[in-house]
Amino acid sequence: MVTTRTVIENCAVATVDAHDTEHPTGHLVIAGNRIESVGPGPAPAGVENVTRRIDATGHLATPGLINTHHHFYQWLTRGLATDHHLFDWLVALYPTWARLDEEMVRAAAHGSLAMMVRGGVTTAMDHHYVHPRGAGDLSGAIIEAARETGVRFTLARGSMDRGVSDGGLPPDFAVETLEGALAATEETIDRHHDPSPDSMTQIAVAPCSPFSVSTQLLTQGAELARRKGVRLHTHGSETTEEERFCRELFGMGPTDYFASTGWLGPDVWMAHCVHMNDTDIAAFARTGTGVAHCPSSNARLAAGIARVPDLLKAGVPVGLGVDGTASNETGELHTELRNALLINRLGAHREAALTTRRALRLATHGGARVLGRAADTGSLEPGKLADVVLWRMDTLAHASIADPVAALVLGAPAPVTLSLVGGVPVVENGRLTRVDEDDVARSTRREARRLAELAARG
Numbered sequence: 319m320v321t322t323r324t325v326i327e328n329c330a331v332a333t334v335d336a337h338d339t340e341h342p343t344g345h346l347v348i349a350g351n352r353i354e355s356v357g358p359g360p361a362p363a364g365v366e367n368v369t370r371r372i373d374a375t376g377h378l379a380t381p382g383l384i385n386t387h388h389h390f391y392q393w394l395t396r397g398l399a400t401d402h403h404l405f406d407w408l409v410a411l412y413p414t415w416a417r418l419d420e421e422m423v424r425a426a427a428h429g430s431l432a433m434m435v436r437g438g439v440t441t442a443m444d445h446h447y448v449h450p451r452g453a454g455d456l457s458g459a460i461i462e463a464a465r466e467t468g469v470r471f472t473l474a475r476g477s478m479d480r481g482v483s484d485g486g487l488p489p490d491f492a493v494e495t496l497e498g499a500l501a502a503t504e505e506t507i508d509r510h511h512d513p514s515p516d517s518m519t520q521i522a523v524a525p526c527s528p529f530s531v532s533t534q535l536l537t538q539g540a541e542l543a544r545r546k547g548v549r550l551h552t553h554g555s556e557t558t559e560e561e562r563f564c565r566e567l568f569g570m571g572p573t574d575y576f577a578s579t580g581w582l583g584p585d586v587w588m589a590h591c592v593h594m595n596d597t598d599i600a601a602f603a604r605t606g607t608g609v610a611h612c613p614s615s616n617a618r619l620a621a622g623i624a625r626v627p628d629l630l631k632a633g634v635p636v637g638l639g640v641d642g643t644a645s646n647e648t649g650e651l652h653t654e655l656r657n658a659l660l661i662n663r664l665g666a667h668r669e670a671a672l673t674t675r676r677a678l679r680l681a682t683h684g685g686a687r688v689l690g691r692a693a694d695t696g697s698l699e700p701g702k703l704a705d706v707v708l709w710r711m712d713t714l715a716h717a718s719i720a721d722p723v724a725a726l727v728l729g730a731p732a733p734v735t736l737s738l739v740g741g742v743p744v745v746e747n748g749r750l751t752r753v754d755e756d757d758v759a760r761s762t763r764r765e766a767r768r769l770a771e772l773a774a775r776g
């Protein structure tokens with residue numbers, strides 16, 4: 319079979335390779351689903367079987383953005399409990415979330431995916447931990463929505479089994495049994511996980527948090543993940559309330575508790591990691607445990623500022639996360655580049671906290687490391703998957719900013735002219751190519767109303 323090629327020329331290129339190589343004017347050649355060459359100036363002469371040649375004048379090419387933490391279902395419950403901290407906010411929303419069914423989850427997944435992909439995300443993830451009894455095949459619906467959008471995807475099959483009567487935070491009617499959660503997670507791995515380098519769908523084992531799952535679910539979930547060779551994901555060290563909860567129930571802080579249940583390692587990544595002392599950070603660094611930094615959500619829920627500069631200095635893999643849209647209503651990852659930089663500069667390291675290049679690295683290569691996919695994605699280098707975004711930089715919003723990476727990180731959200739996943743366009747001229755945004759908007763509105771009505775009935 320003949321390998322067809324796409325040539326992109328005349329754009330600025332930020333490769334996010336190991337040396338942060340940038341080209342003020344450069345090119346990319348894409349052969350099949352992989353990058354064949356990237357460099358300064360026009361594409362080499364004599365490139366054959368070119369089916370598409372793009373003059374990308376006025377654009378910046380970067381690796382596609384990689385989201386490492388999200389809860390798609392929350393697309394239907396945005397803008398609620400807006401003045402709460404995490405525990406109050408969860409308690410306010412659990413009863414509504416417990417009413418979710420397959421159609422609602424499908425619509426919410428489409429809404430969350432559409433918003434992210436339109437904004438330059440090429441690898442998405444969903445941590446779905448609400449599985450009401452009789453709700454249908456929620457994992458299947460989410461994976462199908464991702465497939466339809468065309469994005470690369472990790473489903474973290476979440477679970478909760480510690481209800482109020484066991485000292486947990488969620489109401490008893492919102493949790494699964496230990497055995498039920500483990501069996502359903504294993505079935506999801508067997509049905510959907512593809513470990514190949516080109517994989518479009520991967521599954522992770524993802525009990526929700528120390529305050530909503532049993533110690534057995536953490537321990538046995540870790541054993542299941544390692545038996546199956548998949549990654550492990552959960553929330554950790556998000557708030558001072560969680561720290562207090564762990565000390566009261568387990569007699570130790572969250573990081574020590576995770577260590578005692580098999581939850582530190584190069585195959586683990588955790589959302590938030592805000593309240594970590596130096597010993598906790600050293601434990602993450604020593605074990606290669608990754609972090610999904612979610613600055614907007616942490617601010618919205620008044621959780622605190624994660625010590626990202628210290629995590630990076632220690633060598634901890636760090637990516638960025640939107641987090642669920644009930645705590646970050648925009649649902650867009652490119653705003654997290656900006657907020658990661660701004661919020662971390664409010665911390666102890668001030669202006670030395672993060673650079674614009676470091677922020678872009680968190681959202682691309684950092685995310686790939688956290689998801690275990692850095693060999694194949696996260697930077698623009700020959701041999702890597704052609705997950706590439708062309709950001710338009712010549713409009714009113716950015717045209718007067720000379721440095722395109724600074725424009726992308728600090729400026730208004732940049733329009734996406736083209737987004738490729740494995741060389742296949744998922745966005746053209748700011749619009750999704752595979753799904754109709756207006757249909758998605760209508761279905762999310764309908765399902766959000768249905769959920770609100772069901773919840774109001776009690």
Ligand code: ZN
Nearest residue numbers: 553589641642
């Ligand atoms: Zn979360």
